[in-house]
Amino acid sequence: MSEELTMPRLSDTMEQGTIGRWLKREGESFHEGDVIAEIETDKATMDFQAYEDGTMLRILVGDGESAALGAPIAIIGAEGEEVPADAPAAASANGGGRDNGAAEPAPAAEPEAKEAKEEAPVATATEEAPSDGGGLRASPIARRMADAGGLDLRTLAGKGTGPDGRIVKADVERALAGGVKPTPAAPAAPQAAPPPPGEGDEVRELTPMLKAVARRMAESKASVPHFYVTSEIDMTRALELRAELNDALADSGEKVSVNDLIVRACAQALVQHPQAHRSYVDGHHVYHSHVHVGIAVALDDGLIVPVLRDADAKGVRRLAAETRDLVTRARDGKLRQSEIEGGTFTVSNMGMFDVAAFSAIINPPESTILAVSSTVERAVVRDGAVVPRKIMSVTLSCDHRACSGADGARLLQTVKRHLEAPTLLLA
Amino acid sequence: MADVTYREALRLALDEELGRDQDVFLMGEEIGRFEGSYKVTAGLWQKYGATRVRETPISEEGFVGAGIGAAMMGLRPVIEIMTINFILVAMDQVINHAAKIRYMFGGKVGVPLVIRAPGGAGAQLTAQHSQSLEAWFAGCPGLKVVAPATPADAYGMLKTAIRDDDPVLFCENLVLYNLTGALPEDGDGLVPLGRAAIAREGTDLTLVAHSYTVQRALRVADRLSQDGISVEVVDLRSLRPLDVDTVAASVRKTNRVLVAEEGWSTYGVGAELAARLQRVCFDDLDAPVERVGQAEVPMPYAKPLELAALPLESKIEAAARSLLAESGL
Numbered sequence: 037m038s039e040e041l042t043m044p045r046l047s048d049t050m051e052q053g054t055i056g057r058w059l060k061r062e063g064e065s066f067h068e069g070d071v072i073a074e075i076e077t078d079k080a081t082m083d084f085q086a087y088e089d090g091t092m093l094r095i096l097v098g099d100g101e102s103a104a105l106g107a108p109i110a111i112i113g114a115e116g117e118e119v120p121a122d123a124p125a126a127a128s129a130n131g132g133g134r135d136n137g138a139a140e141p142a143p144a145a146e147p148e149a150k151e152a153k154e155e156a157p158v159a160t161a162t163e164e165a166p167s168d169g170g171g172l173r174a175s176p177i178a179r180r181m182a183d184a185g186g187l188d189l190r191t192l193a194g195k196g197t198g199p200d201g202r203i204v205k206a207d208v209e210r211a212l213a214g215g216v217k218p219t220p221a222a223p224a225a226p227q228a229a230p231p232p233p234g235e236g237d238e239v240r241e242l243t244p245m246l247k248a249v250a251r252r253m254a255e256s257k258a259s260v261p262h263f264y265v266t267s268e269i270d271m272t273r274a275l276e277l278r279a280e281l282n283d284a285l286a287d288s289g290e291k292v293s294v295n296d297l298i299v300r301a302c303a304q305a306l307v308q309h310p311q312a313h314r315s316y317v318d319g320h321h322v323y324h325s326h327v328h329v330g331i332a333v334a335l336d337d338g339l340i341v342p343v344l345r346d347a348d349a350k351g352v353r354r355l356a357a358e359t360r361d362l363v364t365r366a367r368d369g370k371l372r373q374s375e376i377e378g379g380t381f382t383v384s385n386m387g388m389f390d391v392a393a394f395s396a397i398i399n400p401p402e403s404t405i406l407a408v409s410s411t412v413e414r415a416v417v418r419d420g421a422v423v424p425r426k427i428m429s430v431t432l433s434c435d436h437r438a439c440s441g442a443d444g445a446r447l448l449q450t451v452k453r454h455l456e457a458p459t460l461l462l463a
Numbered sequence: 464m465a466d467v468t469y470r471e472a473l474r475l476a477l478d479e480e481l482g483r484d485q486d487v488f489l490m491g492e493e494i495g496r497f498e499g500s501y502k503v504t505a506g507l508w509q510k511y512g513a514t515r516v517r518e519t520p521i522s523e524e525g526f527v528g529a530g531i532g533a534a535m536m537g538l539r540p541v542i543e544i545m546t547i548n549f550i551l552v553a554m555d556q557v558i559n560h561a562a563k564i565r566y567m568f569g570g571k572v573g574v575p576l577v578i579r580a581p582g583g584a585g586a587q588l589t590a591q592h593s594q595s596l597e598a599w600f601a602g603c604p605g606l607k608v609v610a611p612a613t614p615a616d617a618y619g620m621l622k623t624a625i626r627d628d629d630p631v632l633f634c635e636n637l638v639l640y641n642l643t644g645a646l647p648e649d650g651d652g653l654v655p656l657g658r659a660a661i662a663r664e665g666t667d668l669t670l671v672a673h674s675y676t677v678q679r680a681l682r683v684a685d686r687l688s689q690d691g692i693s694v695e696v697v698d699l700r701s702l703r704p705l706d707v708d709t710v711a712a713s714v715r716k717t718n719r720v721l722v723a724e725e726g727w728s729t730y731g732v733g734a735e736l737a738a739r740l741q742r743v744c745f746d747d748l749d750a751p752v753e754r755v756g757q758a759e760v761p762m763p764y765a766k767p768l769e770l771a772a773l774p775l776e777s778k779i780e781a782a783a784r785s786l787l788a789e790s791g792l
């Protein structure tokens with residue numbers, strides 16, 4: 037019996053996935069647990085494992101193409117089995133490029149698609165799945181209340197707050213209280229239509245990751261009251277310490293970076309300042325019991341924040357080794373979902389780009405993020421004399437609902453103290 | 464009337480019923496001169512004499528059988544089994560005789576017998592002496608099984624059980640004996656069998672329990688109320704007959720239900736309620752029925768392991784919070 041494989045939910049926030057590449061070709065067989073495809077979500081590239089033995093009969097969504105959550109991406113079955121006549125055809129056969137059959141239903145009106153529709157109704161298949169409500173997860177009371185309130189539960193599809201996106205009573209109550217169907221009413225400020233592309237401009241779909249970055253950053257800037265605290269840190273002694281460490285580690289091949297020292301200082305400081313290490317969530321303060329430091333990693337066209345777990349419990353060498361590993365795998369798109377979740381603080385370091393100063397957008401639900409600029413040699417006054425020192429500017433962005441200006445300033449003071457008296461980093 | 468302990472409430476009920484009805488008599492191990500292992504029969508042997516407060520050898524099968532015979536002949540025996548763990552040697556008498564006689568004799572003869580037995584755990588009495596077996600008996604037609612959680616219910620339900628014309632297993636809990644509470648000021652204080660009670664009103668979650676677990680549930684409700692979560696606690700009081708209507712009415716209000724019990728969850732009270740509620744409250748549920756019970760192991764002796772196995776408040780609270788989280792609360 038052949039069956040459809042559908043786009044799995046591999047992260048909490050993904051709405052569609054892109055096939056990085058298929059590892060099993062049509063006709064190839066596989067065993068339960070074999071990785072049959074790599075799928076790019078909004079956050080990472082993840083392995084898609086077979087949940088039973090089988091044979092790849094037909095690939096519907098090719099390498100580099102996207103599909104909505106739950107949309108068919110391949111047909112599998114027993115070896116030598118015929119694909120049933122009513123099975124969907126490959127998406128590319130329908131003239132689709134990237135994104136065919138994804139978030140929006142494929143346009144059915146294309147002339148050559150019409151012909152294909154007779155025998156291989158791709159568009160129908162993707163349209164019907166949500167419309168019959170069969171795949172909609174809702175608690176019984178939510179269904180009953182929606183019925184009674186005249187609310188079409190399908191308008192809440194994908195917005196449920198229960199387990200696996202189940203629509204629960206509270207979701208229906210909110211929707212009914214809002215008095216609007218979640219198809220958003222006109223926003224207060226009329227949204228400007230996007231300007232038409234100019235002559236020769238190229239319009240490209242965002243990758244899932246860039247879409248997620250765009251959405252999350254816009255949400256953060258729009259809903260989190262940011263304030264900023266800037267400080268200058270004398271890195272002369274920290275750089276000496278780093279040179280000394282790296283000399284001593286030369287034989288082992290290990291290397292400690294300035295960023296590792298900064299992460300270490302931040303982790304130590306966060307433990308000392310619980311008020312700067314808590315999140316504002318729904319009218320509550322959540323005090324974090326673990327220090328999980330995210331490090332922003334720039335990709336060719338994208339951004340990802342792998343997380344160093346329990347950074348306060350790790351020495352500089354261990355942080356360096358773990359960071360190197362995470363950054364390497366981040367660039368290869370090989371991070372696991374668990375490695376990019378759960379951060380309680382982020383360091384965004386643009387020191388390598390000769391940056392004088394910048395401020396970063398908070399990565400919710402975290403409440404603070406440290407923007408690190410370049411270290412430059414400057415003339416400064418020490419004990420009445422002008423001396424050359426290596427100065428680094430840092431700016432801490434804070435969520436004012438979670439911490440006060442003084443909380444942020446105290447955190448930054450401790451970071452500064454540890455970097456300026458860097459033996460503290462080894463303590 | 465001043466508050467009394469659960470133990471005293473039971474003693475008072477026995478005393479009053481012995482005084483009220485000459486057919487009532489007590490039977491059990493060390494319940495006379497020694498006043499019972501948990502002192503529930505204190506003073507009764509002196510007051511009513513050895514004929515009506517009869518001491519027995521260690522012979523549960525024998526004296527439960529004798530009680531059944533006496534009941535069939537018209538007396539109203541109240542048998543104390545030292546702990547519910549020891550009822551197992553009298554299982555044939557309880558299940559095959561007490562529970563079956565009315566049926567086997569075509570309704571011509573009944574067994575107005577009460578068996579009192581404390582269960583529960585927490586005193587490092589380990590695997591063989593820490594069990595809560597009431598759910599096993601509650602599965603048997605022909606028996607009534609009750610497990611009150613307060614002195615007033617212990618008093619009123621024991622009196623009702625003694626006056627009932629069918630066999631009643633009256634489950635107590637070692638930890639409850641010292642619990643204090645008020646007895647009703649007026650009236651006869653009788654509490655009907657087969658009716659649950661709302662021990663605390665609430666709107667967000669129904670927490671169902673019986674016996675000592677009700678007290679745990681009330682403390683969990685207190686704690687959750689500090690976070691603005693309103694928990695309704697339903698005290699089942701009787702396990703057979705089971706008052707599903709009262710629980711269902713509560714679930715229709717809160718849309719979420721968690722059942723906690725001191726015995727094992729598997730095939731337990733929570734299992735039974737989950738089955739009944741999914742039928743009568745299917746369209747009222749906002750989350751699956753959840754249950755908490757003892758860990759599925761023989762009760763360990765070591766204190767840390769015993770605590771880990773017990774359905775403590777922390778576990779009930781965690782289960783409640785996780786259930787509420789499923790509803791976005």
